[in-house]
Amino acid sequence: MNVKREIIDVLNAAEQFFKQQRELYGDELLLADSTPETTSTQGRKDTLQQTQQTAEPQNTGLLGSSPPISPQNTPIPTGFTMRAIQLPLEPWVDAPTLTTLHSMIRNCTKCALASTRKNFVFGVGNPHAEVVVVGEAPGADEDEQGEPFVGKAGQLLNKILEAIQFRREEVFICNVLKCRPPNNRDPLPEEIAHCEPYLWKQLELVQPKAILCAGRIAGQALLKTNATLTQLRGKIHSYRGIPLMVSYHPAALLRNPGWKRPCWEDVQQFRKLYDELKAQGQHNA
Numbered sequence: 001m002n003v004k005r006e007i008i009d010v011l012n013a014a015e016q017f018f019k020q021q022r023e024l025y026g027d028e029l030l031l032a033d034s035t036p037e038t039t040s041t042q043g044r045k046d047t048l049q050q051t052q053q054t055a056e057p058q059n060t061g062l063l064g065s066s067p068p069i070s071p072q073n074t075p076i077p078t079g080f081t082m083r084a085i086q087l088p089l090e091p092w093v094d095a096p097t098l099t100t101l102h103s104m105i106r107n108c109t110k111c112a113l114a115s116t117r118k119n120f121v122f123g124v125g126n127p128h129a130e131v132v133v134v135g136e137a138p139g140a141d142e143d144e145q146g147e148p149f150v151g152k153a154g155q156l157l158n159k160i161l162e163a164i165q166f167r168r169e170e171v172f173i174c175n176v177l178k179c180r181p182p183n184n185r186d187p188l189p190e191e192i193a194h195c196e197p198y199l200w201k202q203l204e205l206v207q208p209k210a211i212l213c214a215g216r217i218a219g220q221a222l223l224k225t226n227a228t229l230t231q232l233r234g235k236i237h238s239y240r241g242i243p244l245m246v247s248y249h250p251a252a253l254l255r256n257p258g259w260k261r262p263c264w265e266d267v268q269q270f271r272k273l274y275d276e277l278k279a280q281g282q283h284n285a
């Protein structure tokens with residue numbers, strides 16, 4: 001019995017290890033190159049200016065045939081500099097407000113997730129938010145309630161936001177996908193290709209000062225990269241001229257509490273970035 005128990009423990013440990021690797025690195029497990037999370041924060045005490053970097057835009061398999069985004073080599077802007085992006089030639093692209101956009105896309109059936117969703121999950125929060133939080137896709141609770149980041153992961157996100165002096169109501173929260181992938185699997189490239197333009201339009205309407213991506217997939221999607229979470233964290237990227245940072249998804253933190261500390265460091269950096277942007281805005285006003 002003891003041997004059987006030991007084998008089960010080893011298998012459980014292996015499963016947990018591979019889940020963590022997948023969250024950090026995606027389907028291409030970079031086992032040979034896997035760096036402990038603690039080293040990824042090396043130099044994170046540097047100033048924001050020192051750590052400021054841009055992501056290399058790459059058209060990757062993850063994103064399929066999505067329209068390209070402008071090169072991202074812009075420094076932290078001194079004001080809102082969101083560059084134009086080519087949206088599909090569909091009626092919703094002219095929506096003047098989030099409310100109108102919601103009503104125009106809520107019955108979307110562009111991908112197979114339309115047939116399995118309980119609710120379309122548009123997004124929630126301040127339509128003129130200075131900060132937008134982007135996750136990857138609705139989970140079971142979100143699908144049930146039609147709102148992103150609810151349940152335990154949502155409560156944790158609320159705490160994270162409060163810890164850096166943001167209230168949930170003052171930011172805007174949404175996902176790359178508006179419908180839940182079955183069994184919470186990762187979004188498929190074609191699903192992202194179909195759905196991401198809605199997110200681009202949401203960001204265009206909200207015009208945030210800064211974007212916080214919760215998790216690898218949201219970061220990869222908006223930055224057009226296959227970089228790992230370890231590579232994406234701790235840097236200021238640019239999405240169409242808007243500073244963007246990537247940290248852990250709250251659901252991943254619930255599974256791996258050891259990641260809460262590096263996440264805390266990430267969001268503190270994000271707050272510092274936001275404060276600098278605010279100060280620049282006031283200075284330029």
Ligand code: SF4
Nearest residue numbers: 108111114178179195
């Ligand atoms: S996931 Fe996006 S593209 Fe697919 S059906 Fe839902 S709203 Fe439409």
